[in-house]
Amino acid sequence: MKKTYVTSMPNHIGAFLKASKCFSALGINITRVSYNKAVDSHTLFIDAEGTEEQLRKADAELKEIGYLQSNSDKTSIVLIEFYLKDIPGSVTNILTLINNFNFNISYISSQENGTDYQQFKMGLYVEDSDKISEFLTEAEKLCKVRVIDYNSSEKVYDNSIFYNTYVLGLSQTMGLSEDVKNELLVHVNLAMQTLDEQGLSPYRTFDSISKFAELLGISKGKAFSPRISTHKITDNTEITLIEPPCGSNTIIIKSNKEVLFIDSGYACYSEEMLEVFKKCISDFKNIKKTILVTHADVDHCGLLPMFDEIIVSHKTAHCLKNEYLGNDGYREKNPLHKPYINICKTLTSYKAVNPEKIKVLWNNIETLSEPLTQIGFFDFQELHFEVYEGKGGHLPGEIVLIDYTHHIAITGDIFINTHGLTPQQAEYNQYAPILMTSVDTDPKLCAEERKAIVQRLGVGKWQIFGAHGFKKDYSVNS
Secondary structure (H helix, E strand, C coil): CCCEEEEEECCCEEEEEEEEHHHHHHCEEEEEEEECCCCCCCEEEEECCHHHHHHHHHHHHHHHHCCCCCHHHCEEEEEEEEECHHHHHHHCHHHHHHCCCCCCCEECCCCCCCEEEEEEEEEEEEECCCCHHHHHHHHHHCCCEEEECCCCCCCCCCCHHHHHHHHHHHHHHHHHHHHHHHHHHHHHHHHHHHHCCCCCHHHHHHHHHHHHHHHHHCCHHCCCEEEEEEEECCCEEEEEEEECCCCCCEEEEEEECEEEECCCCCCCHHHHHHHHHHHCCEEEEECCCCCCCCCCCCCCCCCCHHEEEECCCCCHHHHHHHHHCCCCCCHHHHCCCHHHHHHHHHCCCCCCCCCCHEEEEECCCCCCCCCEEEEEEEEEEEEEEEEEEEEECCCCCCCCEEECCCEEEEEEECCCCCCCCHHHHHHHCCHHHHCCCCCCCCHHHHHHHHHHCCCCCCEEEEEEEEEECCCEEEEECC
């Protein structure tokens, strides 16, 4: 059994030795340690492996010696700018006030600017956030005061309790529970450690994660406003394209009064999307809910638990089953991507689907020799699709569906209409490459797959439905 301990280590010689002796005496093996004083002088992460009983005893001993974190919600760094007269001793009254409130100073910066005032910046380590309002009231009697937003400040003024402050901001944005917040804390640390081992600065990446969470958060509830369009295919068949501001599109095909869904977005929008489905399908509550998944990315599979039947390729089924068993999916198998995928899953409340709902169709070709290989057919009422599996340029198990009679192509993430994105979608899409180096497993191969899709389209006018952005109209001349 494995467990990650997030410990608050005393900043003195022998602190880690004391924790190590605790684990050693209980026969527990330490598998990973992460501590970087330049990042966070208080927090040390320890991955430990032992029996359930051994780990339970370690919990008690670490708590007894005060190494397990507690009451972290009340602890924060508050960045404040004091507008002080540029005269000797002007800061003395502020320092006296800080001392009276028992706040520790973790950062100070000030420099004359040619005016009669100085902008004096301080980072205050505050263990009881309830005292801040009272402090600011008293400080404003002495000078003009401005609180600097820690998460959006251009410069990182203080990082002595980086993990707690950062994760608390993400959690509040997405309304995460305490248990989920602790899980997120571990993933954020792993991302930091991965960047550190590569010799990369973490701040651009972590700023992107913050903006990613902000975009997810501001699009929830009444602010959730997907672009919805309906496209007539025949007298009895139409396609409804639902484009949320964040995450993949969902396609609804209605043909001869039967309904098929293709892909779904993030789990954090399940309530919002459910309301959209009810508006699009009057009898949604009573119908059999079947969905086809183009590939096993988190932003395509978030709503799968609400469906009765899930149609997938062999490789996609393998990935979804692994996730259900608590193992790594395809994305997590890349150690550079793993922390960010886990952060994304935590922020979006992703839950793996029960494999009993999964229906695997088409041929299973272990080794694909071409960028696109036909693996079978898929019929849905009036529509007749040829099904192609990609070689894994975007993600293993990816499929493309082409109906040559009605000139429809459903292409997942291999081919999307980048010029048909809403401003919100375009802003969302710029962060994934930063978080994962690239959204594609193999960008060069994915480009070959896109080219292969176009080459397979016959002469005529086509409607291409990608998983992000609006439908693309495409003409092929003779």
